[in-house]
Amino acid sequence: MLKRVTRATTPSPSGSGREGCAIAFIGDDASLVAALRSGHPAALAAFHDRYATHMLRILVRILGRDNDLEDVLHEVFVRALGSLHGLRDPSCLTPWMVKVAVFTARTCLQRRQRGRWLRFLAPADLDDTEDVRCGRDQPHGRLPL
DSSP: OEEEEEOOOOOOTTSOOOOOEEEEEOSOHHHHHHHHHHTOTTHHHHHHHHHHHHHHHHHHHHHOSOTTHHHHHHHHHHHHHHTGGGOSOGGGHHHHHHHHHHHHHHHHHHHHHHHHHHTTSOHHHHHHSOOTTTTTTSGGGOOOO
């Protein structure tokens, strides 16, 4: 359900004297999902406002205090919006968002673990290896047989 809410804000920049106006999403998660899928302009802001603090708490519990928390939070929303079409039951948006946050945090932990293993290799060892997977040494990008 969409409801128009007027807020007492500064007058508009055009000087028309009209107060600022915003669209607020009041109601259940299904209406928010419908608005996101239809591309409603205020749906993204409402989606972020509704879930940002909850997702940040989950990420802090899994990852701990980290300098990259804002980036991981952004990645949670990017993944959620990218796979929103796969949400079968729009009324289950909150548990689905928790699942997306947990899987994103797990991916972040896996990246950290891989980064620790790469520190054991000397930089000289990394530069001497040939990148056969990309086919740089083969014509037309073909892999050797």
